[in-house]
Amino acid sequence: MRAFEYVSPNSRAQAVSLLGAAWGNTEILAGGTDLLALMKDDVITPKRLVNIKEIKDLHGVSSSAQGLRIGALTTLGDLADYADVRAHYPALAEAVMEVASPQIRNMATIGGNLCQRPRCWYFRNGLGLLPKDESGKELVADGENRYHAILGNEGPAKFVSPSTIVPILIAYGSKIRLEGPRGKRELPLEKFFVIPKTESDREHDLRPNEIVTEVVIPPVPDVKAAHYEIRQKEAFDWPLAVAAVALKMNGSNARSARVVMGYVAPVPWASAEAEQALTGQPVNEATGQRAAEAALKNAKPLNHNAYKVQLARVAVKRAILRAASGGAA
Amino acid sequence: MTDYAWPDAEHRTLIGKRITRVDSPVKVSGQAKYTYDVHRPGMLYGKVLRCPYAHAKVVSIDTSAAEKMPGVKAVHIVQGPGANIHWAGDDIVAVAAVDEPTAEDAIRAVKVTYQQLPYLVSDAEPPQGAAQEQGPLSMDDIDDMLDNQVPSQQMVSQIQQYGITAKPTEEILKMLKSDGATDAVLDAIRAATVHPGAGTQTKSNYQKAAAQTLGDPDKGFADAEVVSEGVYGIPVITHCCLESHGSISEWTDQDHLFTHISTQNVSGIPGQMAEPLKIPATNIRVHQDHIGGGFGSKFSPDRWGIYTAELSRKAGGKPIRIMLERDSELKVAGARPSAYARVKVGAKKDGTIVAWQSDSWGTGGPGGGGMPPIPYVFTIPNQRKQHTAIRNNIGPARAWRAPNHPQAAVITMCALDDLAAKLNMDPVEFFGKNLDITKPRQDIYREELAIASDLMGWKQKWHPGGQSQSGGMARGVGVSFHTWGGRGHSSDCDLTIHPDGSVDLKLGSQDLGTGTRTCILMVAADTLGIPLDAINLQIGDTNYPPSGGSGGSTTIGGVSSSTRRAAVDARDALFAKVAPALNAQPDQLECVNGTVRIKGDSSKSLSWKEACSKLGAMPLTVRGKNPDRSKPPDLTNSGVGGVQMAEVEVDTETGIVKVKKMVAVQDCGLVVNLKTAESQCYGALIMGISYALFEEKVMDPGTGRMLNADMQFYRLAGLNDIPELVVHMMTGKGYDERGVIGLGEPPVISPGAAISNAVANAIGVRVPFLPLTPDRVLAALGQKAGA
Numbered sequence A: 001m002r003a004f005e006y007v008s009p010n011s012r013a014q015a016v017s018l019l020g021a022a023w024g025n026t027e028i029l030a031g032g033t034d035l036l037a038l039m040k041d042d043v044i045t046p047k048r049l050v051n052i053k054e055i056k057d058l059h060g061v062s063s064s065a066q067g068l069r070i071g072a073l074t075t076l077g078d079l080a081d082y083a084d085v086r087a088h089y090p091a092l093a094e095a096v097m098e099v100a101s102p103q104i105r106n107m108a109t110i111g112g113n114l115c116q117r118p119r120c121w122y123f124r125n126g127l128g129l130l131p132k133d134e135s136g137k138e139l140v141a142d143g144e145n146r147y148h149a150i151l152g153n154e155g156p157a158k159f160v161s162p163s164t165i166v167p168i169l170i171a172y173g174s175k176i177r178l179e180g181p182r183g184k185r186e187l188p189l190e191k192f193f194v195i196p197k198t199e200s201d202r203e204h205d206l207r208p209n210e211i212v213t214e215v216v217i218p219p220v221p222d223v224k225a226a227h228y229e230i231r232q233k234e235a236f237d238w239p240l241a242v243a244a245v246a247l248k249m250n251g252s253n254a255r256s257a258r259v260v261m262g263y264v265a266p267v268p269w270a271s272a273e274a275e276q277a278l279t280g281q282p283v284n285e286a287t288g289q290r291a292a293e294a295a296l297k298n299a300k301p302l303n304h305n306a307y308k309v310q311l312a313r314v315a316v317k318r319a320i321l322r323a324a325s326g327g328a329a
Numbered sequence B: 001m002t003d004y005a006w007p008d009a010e011h012r013t014l015i016g017k018r019i020t021r022v023d024s025p026v027k028v029s030g031q032a033k034y035t036y037d038v039h040r041p042g043m044l045y046g047k048v049l050r051c052p053y054a055h056a057k058v059v060s061i062d063t064s065a066a067e068k069m070p071g072v073k074a075v076h077i078v079q080g081p082g083a084n085i086h087w088a089g090d091d092i093v094a095v096a097a098v099d100e101p102t103a104e105d106a107i108r109a110v111k112v113t114y115q116q117l118p119y120l121v122s123d124a125e126p127p128q129g130a131a132q133e134q135g136p137l138s139m140d141d142i143d144d145m146l147d148n149q150v151p152s153q154q155m156v157s158q159i160q161q162y163g164i165t166a167k168p169t170e171e172i173l174k175m176l177k178s179d180g181a182t183d184a185v186l187d188a189i190r191a192a193t194v195h196p197g198a199g200t201q202t203k204s205n206y207q208k209a210a211a212q213t214l215g216d217p218d219k220g221f222a223d224a225e226v227v228s229e230g231v232y233g234i235p236v237i238t239h240c241c242l243e244s245h246g247s248i249s250e251w252t253d254q255d256h257l258f259t260h261i262s263t264q265n266v267s268g269i270p271g272q273m274a275e276p277l278k279i280p281a282t283n284i285r286v287h288q289d290h291i292g293g294g295f296g297s298k299f300s301p302d303r304w305g306i307y308t309a310e311l312s313r314k315a316g317g318k319p320i321r322i323m324l325e326r327d328s329e330l331k332v333a334g335a336r337p338s339a340y341a342r343v344k345v346g347a348k349k350d351g352t353i354v355a356w357q358s359d360s361w362g363t364g365g366p367g368g369g370g371m372p373p374i375p376y377v378f379t380i381p382n383q384r385k386q387h388t389a390i391r392n393n394i395g396p397a398r399a400w401r402a403p404n405h406p407q408a409a410v411i412t413m414c415a416l417d418d419l420a421a422k423l424n425m426d427p428v429e430f431f432g433k434n435l436d437i438t439k440p441r442q443d444i445y446r447e448e449l450a451i452a453s454d455l456m457g458w459k460q461k462w463h464p465g466g467q468s469q470s471g472g473m474a475r476g477v478g479v480s481f482h483t484w485g486g487r488g489h490s491s492d493c494d495l496t497i498h499p500d501g502s503v504d505l506k507l508g509s510q511d512l513g514t515g516t517r518t519c520i521l522m523v524a525a526d527t528l529g530i531p532l533d534a535i536n537l538q539i540g541d542t543n544y545p546p547s548g549g550s551g552g553s554t555t556i557g558g559v560s561s562s563t564r565r566a567a568v569d570a571r572d573a574l575f576a577k578v579a580p581a582l583n584a585q586p587d588q589l590e591c592v593n594g595t596v597r598i599k600g601d602s603s604k605s606l607s608w609k610e611a612c613s614k615l616g617a618m619p620l621t622v623r624g625k626n627p628d629r630s631k632p633p634d635l636t637n638s639g640v641g642g643v644q645m646a647e648v649e650v651d652t653e654t655g656i657v658k659v660k661k662m663v664a665v666q667d668c669g670l671v672v673n674l675k676t677a678e679s680q681c682y683g684a685l686i687m688g689i690s691y692a693l694f695e696e697k698v699m700d701p702g703t704g705r706m707l708n709a710d711m712q713f714y715r716l717a718g719l720n721d722i723p724e725l726v727v728h729m730m731t732g733k734g735y736d737e738r739g740v741i742g743l744g745e746p747p748v749i750s751p752g753a754a755i756s757n758a759v760a761n762a763i764g765v766r767v768p769f770l771p772l773t774p775d776r777v778l779a780a781l782g783q784k785a786g787a
């Protein structure tokens, strides 16, 4: 790892002022479970790390009539332990518990989880977010793309969005709050993720000197939600497909639905097609299957990842059926 | 005459029992020191600049900026301008500096220009038209093979087979030697037939060997009533030692080197370092307490071990540490060759196998590689087989736990299992019927197959392929057979009994993680009738008598035999000194329970300590050896058999395979320690599940680099992926009297084949290649549905 300067501000304003206005020279350090790996592998080479863990008001979880406010520095381990999370957002608790290992969950923060960089093996080998060889030829389309995107992959970005928690947060209708030199802003969480078009773009709507301060999940008293992951290995591994579903029911029919997939596209992928296929329908094996097919109707697999279309379909169907049968326990 | 034979069961106090490893406390408490943990006073840190290209020529190197950097103590060009580089990650320049960041900065300051050359990183099936080689080898061809780290044995056989184009001068031979040619290779060149010419060895990536036949394959297939055809294979995987390769080297004076190295071959290291460092082997001391995995990849000091010592010399002899980074460990420090085959196999309707045909291919990197021993275990009477080795740029291969056997098991057992399915036969019945052609181990296999079937519950669990499904989950079982040699290697040890009763035992062996320390102590303690902890065992140092490398499952047979002979001789020498005090003849004495006494008479006994005091002032030291024809009988032997079974569950919607249970039934002659023997089998099953389901060295066609050279993308099985494991060791009559035989490798041979067969049984269609990933399982299911 290269030498770097380490600063540890204790207020948001101070932190923001220590961050550079362009990407490259400074990085925010939260739990470090991703950042340090990127630095050791020389994928990023910041000159200064801004440790935000000393900023008190970025920690903690609180509930109110507006829902649940999760400070960006809440660790995944703590998040899954909150009684309010377990009681009112059980599918979130379950998704969090499936991340990595207890050691990682004890260090990893929710802010870092939303901002973690893609797990694309070209990116992690230092070949760029939109990987190219020295002659400028794109590497993924003709390369080893078995884990890459099957949706939203028309442009040069072929990686998949790495968080397994984000789909369920989006399905619940969460918002993200940010703070930077120009003040605070709030976005629907799905808007935070963008598909980069050039190597200098990032995959988040995040400015180099902005901090994610919190995530807010609205109250969901009438929602049945579930999360389903397809993993080859049981632990300490990246899934092959993730689906999160939130249903509002009217008797046994879905009044409305949110269907969000992970690990299928450079951004978390909310499927309007699947949502439409479910709305007004009874929720059962047949409609679940139909919605799953709708969700993947526009998939365009690369030459080695057609199997992911099937996996994503299964994840969507199973998440729907799980949600309908009461969701995560 | 002294009887060195292993005591029979009634007379064994420790041998054959379940004894906990003596080094568990230091290992679990973190006190055990691995080479990686060694930090010497004043130590410098080495880092290595590696070639980013899969095939290139070094054009120029400029190290001047690095040399001027403060804190940089030595710079060493490993492969200079003109060198041909055959894989990404190969070593170019090494530096040593006061700390790791400085060394890394220095590496980044080195300027290298390369001429990039065309490369191949695929091991896909060779094109149909690939011509059969061979012609004689030119000295350039041989030099190329050395560059490519083709194993010495393989070079010798090619030189013998194809001859050479011209008699080399002594000068050229010298040059080859300095490029790493072994004496065996040089001898082969001297003895080779000369076919004058240009050297017709094509530089093609495909080396197609001549077809081999046995019996009459055409007639065999004509006689066959059922023929099954399929394609099977197993990819290149890495050793992925959790402790990476590397060493800490220092010069204790001008021409004496002291090195701590992570190795399976303590006694064998000096001989390999002497020539390149130009000092006598006796001037090199090697030390290692514990090793964090080798699996066949740590027999040599390696190029990096040599330049670590060179850097130290340049830095005035200061200790220098170079342990490979994780990515280099996976890229360059060991890979198991791949093997694939199109197989046709025929049988009579009653299941008798009559004919085999295979066209196989695979790669061991730049060296190509040979055909695995197929058909494996079953000597099918009529065979035709041909192998094409692919020379490519994925990095060199090394022996991987039971070299070539897991490949052979997958190709053979999966092909035969498909034949059983085609015959509508239960594989246990089918294989059982054909055990006659497993000579000489047919009786062992028959016994093991019955035990394995019981332990698995095979009768209840086996259904014809694809017929045990519910709710999209399919269950299946599979079986595989394997064999291995495992004769004990040469081993010397010194056993000293001191007049105060303490006992020292020293040998230059190593504990590869298998429990060697515990087993050595058990043999010595059992023979001397004293507790394990009464013996001070020291291994892992070239100051002790030499013992062979821990490869080929040869360690237990070697060290147990030398220890037994030393302990018997020491005991008898002690008896000679003690006998007068007990008014007895030496041959009337025995040592049991920490006493020396008249046989069967506990009233006439001395405590061990009292007995030893009769030695007088001087300790008694004896040397034990293996082999030692002057001290019969032979205490070790060769040849084991094992049967394994797997049960799996497959999610037919996702293609995800979960192993539910594994059974390993294994023979290894006389078991020294039942507990560590079982542990070898457990470990092998875990490693086997890992390569069956997850492991693969993934090469990028676009850059020629390995893409998954880290622990997040190079998947290893975790705790949750490991199911119920049942191990049964064959012991007692028919096994014990064969002597001690190695066990480290055999149980890792069958898991891939057994699991693949279980998956085929579950889903009713073969998934041709390991690892059995969801994409492959879904593709096989799709083909079945489409068929």
Ligand SMILES: Cc1cc2nc3c(=O)[nH]c(=O)nc-3n(C[C@H](O)[C@H](O)[C@H](O)COP(=O)(O)OP(=O)(O)OC[C@H]3O[C@@H](n4cnc5c(N)ncnc54)[C@H](O)[C@@H]3O)c2cc1C
Pocket (backbone or CB within 6 Å): A027, A028, A029, A030, A031, A032, A033, A034, A035, A036, A052, A072, A073, A098, A099, A100, A101, A104, A107, A108, A109, A110, A111, A112, A113, A114, A115, A116, A117, A162, A163, A164, A165, A210, A211, A212, A213, A236, A237, A238, A239, B712
């Ligand atoms: C073995 C392993 C398995 C894993 N499995 C999973 C999994 O299954 N599912 C999953 O979702 N994740 C998984 N992860 C990823 C893990 O969840 C993330 O590494 C972790 O959440 C990152 O949080 P952190 O606090 O450590 O972030 P850091 O490593 O500190 O930061 C990560 C990135 O986010 C930026 N950042 C951090 N906090 C903020 C902030 N408040 N505002 C702006 N930018 C910020 C940093 O600058 C950096 O770019 C796994 C990780 C490992 C190592």
